[in-house]
Amino acid sequence: MTLHQLQRDFQYALIERNVSALQESTALTEGTELALSIYQHAYRVRLRDALRSHYPILEKYLGRMAFNAYVDGYISRYPSRSVSLTDYGDQLAADCLAHLNDVDVNTASELAAFEWLLGRAFGAAQGAPVTVAQLSAINPIHWAGLRFTPVPSVSRHTVTTSAVTIWRQLKMASTDTHSPPTAAPPITPETADTPTHWVIARVDLDVRFQSIPREEASALDRVLSGSPFAEVCEPLAAHHGEEAARVAATWLKRWIEAGWLELVS
Amino acid sequence: MGTRRMPAPIENPLSGVGVGLRPTHYQAILDNAPRIDWFEALTENYLVGGGQPLYYLDAIAERYPIALHGVSLSIGSTDPLNRVYLHELKTLAARCRPALISDHLCWTGIDGMNTHDLLPLPYHEETLKHLTRRIRQVQDILDRPLVLENISRYVSFSASTFSEWGFLATLTRETGCRLLLDINNIYVNAHNFGFSATDFIDGIPVDAVAQFHIAGHSVQQALLIDTHDQPVSPPVFNLLTHALARFGAQPILLERDDSIPPLDELVGELDTARQLLAAHQSNTSE
Numbered sequence: 098m099t100l101h102q103l104q105r106d107f108q109y110a111l112i113e114r115n116v117s118a119l120q121e122s123t124a125l126t127e128g129t130e131l132a133l134s135i136y137q138h139a140y141r142v143r144l145r146d147a148l149r150s151h152y153p154i155l156e157k158y159l160g161r162m163a164f165n166a167y168v169d170g171y172i173s174r175y176p177s178r179s180v181s182l183t184d185y186g187d188q189l190a191a192d193c194l195a196h197l198n199d200v201d202v203n204t205a206s207e208l209a210a211f212e213w214l215l216g217r218a219f220g221a222a223q224g225a226p227v228t229v230a231q232l233s234a235i236n237p238i239h240w241a242g243l244r245f246t247p248v249p250s251v252s253r254h255t256v257t258t259s260a261v262t263i264w265r266q267l268k269m270a271s272t273d274t275h276s277p278p279t280a281a282p283p284i285t286p287e288t289a290d291t292p293t294h295w296v297i298a299r300v301d302l303d304v305r306f307q308s309i310p311r312e313e314a315s316a317l318d319r320v321l322s323g324s325p326f327a328e329v330c331e332p333l334a335a336h337h338g339e340e341a342a343r344v345a346a347t348w349l350k351r352w353i354e355a356g357w358l359e360l361v362s
Numbered sequence: 363m364g365t366r367r368m369p370a371p372i373e374n375p376l377s378g379v380g381v382g383l384r385p386t387h388y389q390a391i392l393d394n395a396p397r398i399d400w401f402e403a404l405t406e407n408y409l410v411g412g413g414q415p416l417y418y419l420d421a422i423a424e425r426y427p428i429a430l431h432g433v434s435l436s437i438g439s440t441d442p443l444n445r446v447y448l449h450e451l452k453t454l455a456a457r458c459r460p461a462l463i464s465d466h467l468c469w470t471g472i473d474g475m476n477t478h479d480l481l482p483l484p485y486h487e488e489t490l491k492h493l494t495r496r497i498r499q500v501q502d503i504l505d506r507p508l509v510l511e512n513i514s515r516y517v518s519f520s521a522s523t524f525s526e527w528g529f530l531a532t533l534t535r536e537t538g539c540r541l542l543l544d545i546n547n548i549y550v551n552a553h554n555f556g557f558s559a560t561d562f563i564d565g566i567p568v569d570a571v572a573q574f575h576i577a578g579h580s581v582q583q584a585l586l587i588d589t590h591d592q593p594v595s596p597p598v599f600n601l602l603t604h605a606l607a608r609f610g611a612q613p614i615l616l617e618r619d620d621s622i623p624p625l626d627e628l629v630g631e632l633d634t635a636r637q638l639l640a641a642h643q644s645n646t647s648e
């Protein structure tokens with residue numbers, strides 16, 4: 098038996114929880130039942146622990162049992178293909194829509210997406226945020242053509258459920274060790290009839306998030322997708338008339354002060 | 363084979379007793395400057411763009427010698443070597459200037475998948491050839507000797523024709539790679555497969571060892587499991603004494619991956635390791 102075939106059978110035994118090919122090959126010496134169960138168990142526990150560390154508030158929201166039952170399926174559907182466990186679990190927000198039961202899946206999915214973005218921001222590169230001084234040095238006649246990209250830690254997340262409120266409540270309940278567990282406010286999935294718009298970013302070493310109004314969020318989305326500044330201003334004219342350029346400039350200054358943007362030269 | 367360029371010697375060799383670098387200890391290390399000789403950083407935790415992991419690694423690497431210890435090289439896999447990973451590893455090494463770069467003598471996955479476990483290899487000619495070729499490639503890319511750790515394992519392969527130590531000894535002779543001898547893993551494997559742990563140690567060439575690991579294990583039915591969630595057991599310390607006598611005062615690393623206590627609670631185990639090192643050094647200077 099080649100080394101390659103041996104590794105195929107071994108990996109199959111771990112990922113598919115099926116040891117028959119490996120045992121029939123007689124590649125292993127006798128008495129391997131306990132040993133293989135140790136490998137199979139360790140494989141799942143390691144991936145589950147990675148998901149627990151990436152989605153700690155989702156785990157609280159679903160409860161330990163439901164979370165474990167769900168991630169056991171996720172681990173089967175998505176074997177890891179990444180070098181580091183840090184990158185494991187990127188499909189979870191989409192996957193849970195189809196595979197979670199007995200829970201508001203939209204809330205769970207938005208909560209998962211939110212936690213994933215927080216985690217991405219945590220280890221993202223610093224980037225080279227443009228400063229207000231750098232922008233001021235550019236002649237305003239050239240502003241219309243300016244293009245930006247988000248610094249690596251910045252992402253936008255639009256939420257149609259109370260996922261962020263729930264995240265905050267559960268986070269507070271889990272870090273406030275002075276109050277008894279029952280002190281956590283009751284969670285009632287409110288029907289948020291207007292979506293909320295969030296920006297996630299790391300400031301120095303700390304990951305922060307804040308909400309911005311809908312109109313500002315769509316302007317920011319246009320900037321982040323690489324549109325020149327003039328195209329950001331245009332849709333504002335209908336609502337702001339002559340003030341459109343000034344409104345857009347005010348927002349731009351705020352985004353730059355927050356350290357969200359890199360200038361595309 | 364004799365004409366091959368040998369990798370550059372290791373700069374800034376480690377000495378004394380180190381601890382695995384864990385995020386829960388970052389701030390305490392900077393605040394309290396604990397009396398720990400060096401830290402071993404888990405490579406994959408620092409293959410990120412920035413933020414806290416690299417901030418703390420930079421700050422701690424300014425104050426202490428660092429070793430980089432990886433789990434994803436998968437040197438024994440029959441998949442192609444992951445060049446992207448190796449390139450990132452080399453970039454990280456240029457940043458924190460580790461005294462050595464280690465990974466494990468194992469495979470972690472094939473067909474593009476990663477089980478994130480350190481899986482065992484059969485000890486036979488095919489594996490030896492495969493590993494020899496790949497270790498040389500990695501050493502050429504990193505431009506330094508690779509340091510490989512013996513793993514704990516719970517199965518053995520009927521096709522093996524070498525003892526584990528015979529295999530390691532041959533591999534280091536063929537490639538010039540060094541060994542990170544995990545004393546606990548030797549103890550665990552010796553118990554699980556009924557060989558003598560001292561035979562293992564005595565079968566390793568005296569100049570092949572660059573570092574020791576010591577760690578705790580737990581018991582599951584008939585097997586010892588390398589869980590790294592317990593203090594180091596007395597027989598493992600005894601075996602360390604035997605290894606020090608054979609390989610000299612190589613740097614010792616105390617591993618703790620689960621149930622991680624505050625740094626000052628590891629001091630007791632650190633002191634035991636230090637005393638063994640000191641006893642060895644005074645024996646050899648007499």
Ligand SMILES: [Fe+2]
Nearest residue numbers: 511544575617
């Ligand atoms: Fe180890």
